[in-house]
Amino acid sequence: MATVEVDQDLCVGDQICASMEPEIYEMRDDGLAYVVDGMEEIDDDDLIAAAKDAADACPVDAIIVEE
Ligand code: SF4
Known part of the structure; x- marks a missing residue:
């Protein structure tokens, strides 16, 4: 099991993650x-x-995936 978070304080909105993995x-x-x-x-x-x-x-390490 893993938890997934996005830190919106760091996100710069370049859409890379949503383009790569829209699921x-x-x-x-x-x-x-x-x-x-x-x-x-x-x-x-x-x-x-x-x-x-x-x-x-x-690019800004805004995504945290922890297992
Ligand atoms: S890749 Fe990072 S900076 Fe870009 S939209 Fe996703 S969370 Fe935000």
């Missing part, structure tokens, strides 16, 4: 990224890997 991350009206409802805790290994890939791609 997990979405852009909202404030122009910032959020974890899609229901994806704050994930069990599936492929989803966890995807969440981490996006975290690695985030």
